[in-house]
Amino acid sequence: MHESKSVPKPLSVEIVAPELGLETGERLVVSSWLVRHGETVVVGDRLLEVLADRITFDIPSPATGTLVRILAEIDEPILPGQVLGTISAADSDPDL
Amino acid sequence: MNESLRKNDDYRQCTLEVYLLPRMDWADVLQLQHRFAYEIGDDPGKRAALIIVEHPAIVTVGRQGSHAHFRIDETELSDREIEVRWTNRGGGCWLHGPGSIAVYPIVPIRLNSLGLTGYREAIELALRRTLAEFLPTGDGRLDERGLTVGGRPIGGLGIAVKNNVAYHGGWINASLAPKWFDWLQVEPQNQKPMTSIARERRTPIRPDGVREAIVRNVVDVLGFGNFFLANAPQPSHRTRQPTHARI
Numbered sequence: 631m632h633e634s635k636s637v638p639k640p641l642s643v644e645i646v647a648p649e650l651g652l653e654t655g656e657r658l659v660v661s662s663w664l665v666r667h668g669e670t671v672v673v674g675d676r677l678l679e680v681l682a683d684r685i686t687f688d689i690p691s692p693a694t695g696t697l698v699r700i701l702a703e704i705d706e707p708i709l710p711g712q713v714l715g716t717i718s719a720a721d722s723d724p725d726l
Numbered sequence: 727m728n729e730s731l732r733k734n735d736d737y738r739q740c741t742l743e744v745y746l747l748p749r750m751d752w753a754d755v756l757q758l759q760h761r762f763a764y765e766i767g768d769d770p771g772k773r774a775a776l777i778i779v780e781h782p783a784i785v786t787v788g789r790q791g792s793h794a795h796f797r798i799d800e801t802e803l804s805d806r807e808i809e810v811r812w813t814n815r816g817g818g819c820w821l822h823g824p825g826s827i828a829v830y831p832i833v834p835i836r837l838n839s840l841g842l843t844g845y846r847e848a849i850e851l852a853l854r855r856t857l858a859e860f861l862p863t864g865d866g867r868l869d870e871r872g873l874t875v876g877g878r879p880i881g882g883l884g885i886a887v888k889n890n891v892a893y894h895g896g897w898i899n900a901s902l903a904p905k906w907f908d909w910l911q912v913e914p915q916n917q918k919p920m921t922s923i924a925r926e927r928r929t930p931i932r933p934d935g936v937r938e939a940i941v942r943n944v945v946d947v948l949g950f951g952n953f954f955l956a957n958a959p960q961p962s963h964r965t966r967q968p969t970h971a972r973i
Contacts (some may be wrong), residue, residue, distance in 0.1 A: 643769075648837065649835075649837060649838070650837055650841060651835075651837045651838065651839070651840065651841015651842050651843060651844060652841065652842055652843050653843040656843060659787050662814075676888070677791075679814065680818070681789050681790075681816055682842055682843070682846075683816070683843075683846065684788075684790065684816040684817040684846060684883045684884055684885060685816045685842050685846050685883075685884075685885040685886070685887065685892075686814055686815060686816045686885070686886045686887065687790055687842065687843075687886075687887045688886075688887065688888045688889070690889075698833045
């Protein structure tokens with residue numbers, strides 16, 4: 631009988647727009663993606679920038695992995711809690 | 727924006743280091759802001775910094791600025807030896823030069839307390855109070871809202887937040903010469919030319935007095951528990967030729 635070796639499964643981690651303490655109804659848009667689709671990131675890296683009235687805010691990557699999905703384009707209005715994209719993160723190997 | 731800021735105690739335990747710098751290149755000061763933001767991000771709630779400085783002639787363009795806001799072409803900009811830098815802050819185009827005071831608070835932000843809106847309003851309020859101390863009460867007084875006099879911008883805001891630490895900030899035009907005013911739209915939604923405190927008062931203004939008032943109002947509005955005047959940091963190792971504007 632063959633012993634099956636476990637293969638790390640990719641995990642999907644959602645990039646969620648944070649609650650920024652904006653006034654109700656204040657417009658918030660994506661102003662820049664700082665990482666391109668398919669590029670790898672490390673948790674905490676600057677991932678995208680959002681813009682409210684005269685103030686930009688950098689959203690860090692929630693995981694180490696690859697940016698596989700962008701769901702909010704530049705200048706698109708967004709809301710806190712909205713999913714903006716997805717990072718595909720490999721299972722971490724505890725031996726590494 | 728209300729003249730009274732929402733109540734917060736975010737900075738009561740926080741000490742503000744104030745840097746009143748001599749005229750310095752914009753890029754060197756940006757590097758300093760990044761350094762402070764990095765250090766303050768490691769020690770949030772206890773430390774913040776405020777840089778007040780004038781730059782040699784330069785235009786910085788924020789995320790809400792555009793080429794369309796320039797009323798002279800690139801050749802003329804080049805002839806006047808004015809550098810243009812695109813930045814990651816909010817806001818429009820800022821024209822720096824002698825007499826335009828840049829205000830850079832590097833401050834940790836609690837998103838669930840003051841939040842981005844509260845912080846932006848606080849900086850705007852500090853600049854409004856400063857301007858109100860120097861402007862006349864009749865003609866030439868500060869407008870009811872914003873940083874304008876008779877609709878003409880006299881200050882501006884543009885902030886960036888990284889690792890929950892704010893940097894960049896705003897500017898006040900104390901005494902920049904009027905011949906600078908007409909070729910740049912500094913506010914994205916306001917086509918009127920800039921003005922200055924000196925222009926509205928019709929008398930010369932001492933920028934040191936404006937700097938002192940900015941410090942006092944930032945400390946008061948944000949409610950810092952302590953502040954002190956810090957020594958100017960060591961100069962950058964970068965070597966840059968000084969920029970001399972011919973305006």
